[in-house]
Amino acid sequence: MSDSLETPLSKVKRGPNRASYDKELALEIIDAALMCHVGQTKNGQVFVTPTCHWREGDYFYWHAHSKARNVKGPIDEPEKVCINVSLLDGLVLARSAMHHSVNYRSVTLFGVPELVEEKEEKVRQFELFLDKVSPGRWETLRPVSDIEIKATGVVRIKIEEASVKFRGEPPIDDPEDYNWPVWAGVIPLERSWGEAQTDPQQNENYPAANTPDAF
Amino acid sequence: MSDSLETPLSKVKRGPNRASYDKELALEIIDAALMCHVGQTKNGQVFVTPTCHWREGDYFYWHAHSKARNVKGPIDEPEKVCINVSLLDGLVLARSAMHHSVNYRSVTLFGVPELVEEKEEKVRQFELFLDKVSPGRWETLRPVSDIEIKATGVVRIKIEEASVKFRGEPPIDDPEDYNWPVWAGVIPLERSWGEAQTDPQQNENYPAANTPDAF
Numbered sequence: 092m093s094d095s096l097e098t099p100l101s102k103v104k105r106g107p108n109r110a111s112y113d114k115e116l117a118l119e120i121i122d123a124a125l126m127c128h129v130g131q132t133k134n135g136q137v138f139v140t141p142t143c144h145w146r147e148g149d150y151f152y153w154h155a156h157s158k159a160r161n162v163k164g165p166i167d168e169p170e171k172v173c174i175n176v177s178l179l180d181g182l183v184l185a186r187s188a189m190h191h192s193v194n195y196r197s198v199t200l201f202g203v204p205e206l207v208e209e210k211e212e213k214v215r216q217f218e219l220f221l222d223k224v225s226p227g228r229w230e231t232l233r234p235v236s237d238i239e240i241k242a243t244g245v246v247r248i249k250i251e252e253a254s255v256k257f258r259g260e261p262p263i264d265d266p267e268d269y270n271w272p273v274w275a276g277v278i279p280l281e282r283s284w285g286e287a288q289t290d291p292q293q294n295e296n297y298p299a300a301n302t303p304d305a306f
Numbered sequence: 307m308s309d310s311l312e313t314p315l316s317k318v319k320r321g322p323n324r325a326s327y328d329k330e331l332a333l334e335i336i337d338a339a340l341m342c343h344v345g346q347t348k349n350g351q352v353f354v355t356p357t358c359h360w361r362e363g364d365y366f367y368w369h370a371h372s373k374a375r376n377v378k379g380p381i382d383e384p385e386k387v388c389i390n391v392s393l394l395d396g397l398v399l400a401r402s403a404m405h406h407s408v409n410y411r412s413v414t415l416f417g418v419p420e421l422v423e424e425k426e427e428k429v430r431q432f433e434l435f436l437d438k439v440s441p442g443r444w445e446t447l448r449p450v451s452d453i454e455i456k457a458t459g460v461v462r463i464k465i466e467e468a469s470v471k472f473r474g475e476p477p478i479d480d481p482e483d484y485n486w487p488v489w490a491g492v493i494p495l496e497r498s499w500g501e502a503q504t505d506p507q508q509n510e511n512y513p514a515a516n517t518p519d520a521f
Binding site for chain 2: 100105106126129131132137139140141143170172173174177179181182184185186187188189195197218221225229231232233235239242261262276277278280282283285286287288290291297298299300303
């Protein structure tokens with residue numbers, strides 16, 4: 092059993108039988124997904140912003156234009172944001188409408204974003220991000236410029252207050268419904284990387300980039 | 307040009323060149339996705355909850371246990387929630403780290419949730435939901451019971467305040483980088499429904515359920 096991420100805030104109120112606070116499991120789901128949804132408020136109004144994330148150790152990172160809402164916000168007014176990372180894994184088709192569900196993996200994180208400001212550290216984080224998106228690609232790219240480093244905000248939260256919810260099993264019907272004459276089961280959602288589409292503006296032939304393990 | 311969903315709140319501040327307020331486009335993206343992320347606050351803390359959604363006409367629907375956070379909340383204190391629907395379509399791999407991106411379709415909606423309370427209307431909405439998840443399945447299921455109808459909350463917002471953001475093109479590099487010796491282009495993310503996994507507790511053979519057009 093690894094560290095627990097349970098706190099009064101991260102404790103799951105609904106469907107606690109599908110909840111976990113196991114840190115290793117949370118990290119695994121975070122790494123398996125490319126995108127997350129960041130929730131925060133501005134003048135009392137909630138906003139949800141989809142963005143790509145990466146992780147190093149116990150920290151969850153995302154980036155945006157230095158002036159974007161989900162980077163600038165935390166400087167204006169420290170707020171505990173809520174971030175959800177979800178992967179839909181399949182449809183769960185039961186014998187009654189009520190017991191239909193989906194199989195999924197989901198992590199909900201809470202934390203006050205910290206801005207990463209030190210230049211070398213920002214560049215190191217860009218490299219880790221690129222490495223997640225396309226392993227080995229960083230070294231082959233035109234190096235980053237000072238202007239680009241300044242223009243890109245990097246923020247992180249420590250992964251210490253979170254919950255995991257997951258479902259990965261056949262439908263669970265009411266006992267008296269198992270003989271209802273209809274197919275029941277799971278239809279898995281499959282993800283894969285398709286054929287690389289070379290930029291039409293590219294004249295030379297180079298081997299296509301590596302694809303990530305995350306989706 | 308269809309109706310515009312632009313309001314001061316839904317107006318996109320960052321990357322307005324990728325923004326649209328076209329209602330038809332928003333509806334198309336909403337229908338293409340099975341899952342959304344609902345953002346709302348409770349006692350000043352923001353929460354982001356992934357859930358499945360469906361649509362009828364100008365209304366965006368979701369459901370949850372009658373006592374769940376994203377159904378009960380709106381009754382306690384009317385709040386304009388923010389809902390994001392996103393589909394990741396591919397990796398955009400440029401010649402510099404800075405111009406890496408993703409292709410995606412995304413809709414951000416705002417609205418005060420209304421609870422659907424009338425029994426027949428709730429059942430009609432369950433049917434529309436099932437029809438999205440597995441066309442034609444509703445009629446084959448064990449009919450819903452009164453207890454199930456009571457236990458399932460249905461909420462909706464009118465689709466009238468929203469923005470669309472999308473990207474669906476090759477990388478756009480700085481002009482001087484186009485000869486940098488590295489592959490650049492798009493790697494599309496492909497989704498498909500895998501082989502149906504029959505419930506191990508099923509003894510009879512029935513044809514597997516239909517799969518949805520949404521992912």
